Amino acid sequence: MSIEVSEKSGVRYLHFSADWIQGAMRIRKPNALELSYSRDMMACLLLRDAPWPRNALLVGLGAGSLVKFIYHQLPDTHITVVEIDPQVEIVARLHFNLPDDPERIHIVIGDGADFMRQSGKKFDAIFVDGFDKNGRAGILDTLPFYQACRARLSSSGLMSVNLLGRSRGFAASAERIATAFEQRALIFPSCDSGNTIAFGAGDDLVEVPAAELAERAEHIKSTMGLDLLQVVPRLKAAGKLSGDRLVF
Structure with missing residues (x-):
C-alpha cells in the first residue's frame, strides 16, 4: 500500500491513495482534531460521566x-492501538507527532479483527476507523466484528465507529451495528465530510438529560478545546430522545 504525506494551507495530510485522506494535522495545532468526523467520534465524551x-x-x-x-486531554486514560500496517506507525511518528510513551500507549501491529476475537481484555471505549486505500472497511464492517467489539466493552463501554455515510452499504452497516448491540446504538446524521459516526453501548444504557448534553459540551470546550456544541443538535436529531433525555 502506498502511503503519501502532503501539506496545504498549514495542514499536513496522510493519504493511502492520491485522493483519499486518511488523517490530517494542523501544523500549528498538532494535537487538535482537524477533521470534523474525528471530532464527532469523540462525542462519546458527552454520553458518559x-x-x-x-x-x-x-x-x-x-x-x-x-x-x-x-493522550493529551485525558491523561488518566491508557491507550491501545491496533494497526495492520507497520509503515503507518512509522509515518505517524515521523510526520504527525505521535507520542512515544509506552507506559500509556501500547501499539499492536496486527489485524484488528483478529485482536478483537483473541483478546479477553475489556475496554471502556473502542474507536473503529480502519479503511484500505479504496475506502473499504472489509472485515471491520461485519456482524461478527461488531459482536466481538460488543464482547470487549466494559459495562459502561461505548464503541464509536466511522462509517462512510455516502457509500452504498451504509444502511446495511447501521443495521449490523444495531443487531450486534441489541438496538443499543445511535447513528449520527452525516457531518459535512460525508462521514457518519455510529455509537454502540455496552450493558449500561446511555441516558443523559438533553439539557446536560449542552452543559457537558461547554465544559469539554473550556477544558479540552474541543467544540462539540454543534454535535448536540445532531445527537438529539438521531431519534433517540425519550422525553427530555437521550436514551439508547
Whole structure:
C-alpha cells in the first residue's frame, strides 16, 4: 500500500491513495482534531460521566489524531492501538507527532479483527476507523466484528465507529451495528465530510438529560478545546430522545 504525506494551507495530510485522506494535522495545532468526523467520534465524551474512559482501544492508527487527543486531554486514560500496517506507525511518528510513551500507549501491529476475537481484555471505549486505500472497511464492517467489539466493552463501554455515510452499504452497516448491540446504538446524521459516526453501548444504557448534553459540551470546550456544541443538535436529531433525555 502506498502511503503519501502532503501539506496545504498549514495542514499536513496522510493519504493511502492520491485522493483519499486518511488523517490530517494542523501544523500549528498538532494535537487538535482537524477533521470534523474525528471530532464527532469523540462525542462519546458527552454520553458518559467523567472520568471516562479509563482505557481506550483504537482500531486503525492513521495520522494518530485520536491517539494524540486522548493522550493529551485525558491523561488518566491508557491507550491501545491496533494497526495492520507497520509503515503507518512509522509515518505517524515521523510526520504527525505521535507520542512515544509506552507506559500509556501500547501499539499492536496486527489485524484488528483478529485482536478483537483473541483478546479477553475489556475496554471502556473502542474507536473503529480502519479503511484500505479504496475506502473499504472489509472485515471491520461485519456482524461478527461488531459482536466481538460488543464482547470487549466494559459495562459502561461505548464503541464509536466511522462509517462512510455516502457509500452504498451504509444502511446495511447501521443495521449490523444495531443487531450486534441489541438496538443499543445511535447513528449520527452525516457531518459535512460525508462521514457518519455510529455509537454502540455496552450493558449500561446511555441516558443523559438533553439539557446536560449542552452543559457537558461547554465544559469539554473550556477544558479540552474541543467544540462539540454543534454535535448536540445532531445527537438529539438521531431519534433517540425519550422525553427530555437521550436514551439508547
